[in-house]
Amino acid sequence: DGGITQSPKYLFRKEGQNVTLSCEQNLNHDAMYWYRQDPGQGLRLIYYSQIVNDFQKGDIAEGYSVSREKKESFPLTVTSAQKNPTAFYLCASSIGGGRSSYEQYFGPGTRLTVT
């Protein structure tokens, strides 16, 4: 089955530790995205990548880092510099980015709790 997988579903970390969230897609999509969702707020874009080895900051990139070494993988690292890391993190992909008008597809999400 084609789709986007995120692991783990739930993640618990102590304050001050870095943590990496996994996102894998087998849809052969060029573009991938990371969003954060907090209660009462819409989804906010953290980082996006339109092609392998290239990525851009979104609206709330501070305290996060990404890499895009393979087309199918776009891991997100939440660093200790992120002041409020507890949130629901969603990964998405689309056939293309830029001026294209393709549909975005979402993974099941990872709920991160930092105490």
Next chain:
Amino acid sequence: KQEVTQIPAALSVPEGENLVLNCSFTDSAIYNLQWFRQDPGKGLTSLLLIQSSQREQTSGRLNASLDKSSGRSTLYIAASQPGDSATYLCAVRGYSTLTFGKGTMLLVSP
């Protein structure tokens, strides 16, 4: 900066009613508009995608319209069912990225 507003924030209806969810956006320079459904603790499921050149899209009991010049979209759900209970999100596509509204939480009671 693009802003997306969804009204109402929450809606409770009895089963069988037809209903309308509203979405407005401030910048009409969009490539498309997507409606999503989100169940509690889950990811987003794409319901309908309307390209900027289109006026509406239909899928089963769902119909979405787009008026780009006035910055508005509506999602019409016909003959609502308890299984339609979820949060509905509207998102507009600018260059490269989507901007989301905060969603409408829908509860359909039997």
